[in-house]
Amino acid sequence: MQSKSTWMVALAAVALTLSTAVPARDLTVVSWGGAYQDAQREVYFKPFMEKAKIKLAEENWDGGVGTLRAKIQGGNNNWDVVQVESEELLLGCEEGLYEKLDWSKLGGKDKYLPDAVNDCGVGAIVYSFILAYDGDKIKGDAPKSWADFWNVQKWPGKRALRKGPKTTLEIALMADGVAPKDVYKTLGTNEGVERAFKKLDQLKANLVWWEKGSQPPQLLASGEVAMTDAYNGRIAAANDKDKKNFKIVWTNNLYTIDSWVIMKGSPNKAQAETFLVFVNDPQNQKNLPPKIPYGPTTKAATPLIDKKVLPELATAPQNIASALYINDKFWLENLDKLSQRFNAWVAK
The missing domain is CATH 3.40.190.10 (Periplasmic binding protein-like II)
Structure with missing residues (x-):
């Protein structure tokens, strides 16, 4: 009986070790699909994987805070970083669906346009x-x-x-x-x-x-x-x-402005933060508008953008x-x- 118990304890210990050794799922980033996500893939997703040596899986969605609410409340969330619209950001933050951001890791709030700063989200595009x-x-x-x-x-x-x-x-x-x-x-x-x-x-x-x-x-x-x-x-x-x-x-x-959020309880929070640092580097943000003319959210990115693209942005003086x-x-x-x-x- 003693030897059997010892053997079962040993098996349990091995199983626990194996379970903790199994890596979490790939960092999953969710955006809006179509031409926009095609541009993001080229400008952000692929270069991020190459530089950070982090595997990234991507999905797309049609929006709606109810979708995010169901994932968190149902305990079956499989998304890490999601691009959300403004009211989804506010509602989800209020309901505790997202992680609070550490702005010191993102370069500080002054790095961004004022409307791109939120406790739970950092601006992605204008x-x-x-x-x-x-x-x-x-x-x-x-x-x-x-x-x-x-x-x-x-x-x-x-x-x-x-x-x-x-x-x-x-x-x-x-x-x-x-x-x-x-x-x-x-x-x-x-x-x-x-x-x-x-x-x-x-x-x-x-x-x-x-x-x-x-x-x-x-x-x-x-x-x-x-x-x-x-x-x-x-x-x-x-x-x-x-x-x-x-x-x-x-x-x-x-x-x-759309924003990036990290879903509450993400097992890939550290990788998600690394991703947010990458996509909020002005040297990376400047590469998106020539692919699809959405404005950047970091102040330093705009002067770096190809001047031919600027009139096509929402932030161009004549457009705003x-x-x-x-x-x-x-x-x-x-x-x-x-x-x-x-x-x-x-x-x-």
Whole structure:
């Protein structure tokens, strides 16, 4: 009996040793797919693996804090570093879905644009939602504003918008004549919400919805829609890689910052921090805009960017002059309520 017990203890010790010796899964980084992730792979993922000698697995997602919440609460999280939108950053940080960042390891907060700094996230890119159309199909007198986006008599054809209240309601109000500086003040009232949905009613019969960033260029290319809102970088990438003649209208574009977060309890936290240091090196950030024109979040990166690319960035003075900064605090407080209203309106 004694020898059997000793033998079982020894076996357990060996099993424990083997289990602890088995390496954790590869560092898993999650982004938005399509042309953007293709650019990230070339500029960040592959060079990082070569320099840091750390294996990296990549996935993509369509957003939604509910996805992240389910992974953490379900105890089955298999993601380490995720790129999130502004309200996903705020909500997830508030709910404890992410690790708190050690800013001393990232070069200090002053290294970054102010809006790129959060307890749980560090800015990845600055980008815009813009109006886009196909210059081969619409020539001469072309659309110049969100009001023109609504004008299906002058420019016939379907319109595409991102499926969800965020950006869609702001666009509707600007199309109805609300100045960018007054959009959130208006949307913060019941009357303003009604005004936005009333404006959307005018276009509903001509609307197509998109959910992935890769869809707007595809919708334009197929001719399914005459105009769409889109991420500025996806339209530029289609022009560059697919030789399209898509046009961007920057008037009243909506700009924001995406951030990198480390998922709570990640077994690869140290590797994730090493990754964040790499992607926030200005010498590395400067290489992204020439591949896809999204702005950098470190102050020192902008002067290093190819000057030919600068006019295509959301941060270019002429592009930001009439822009609306997406108010993440507004959406933190109102996303659930307005999502319910939006989904009910779509289903009608």
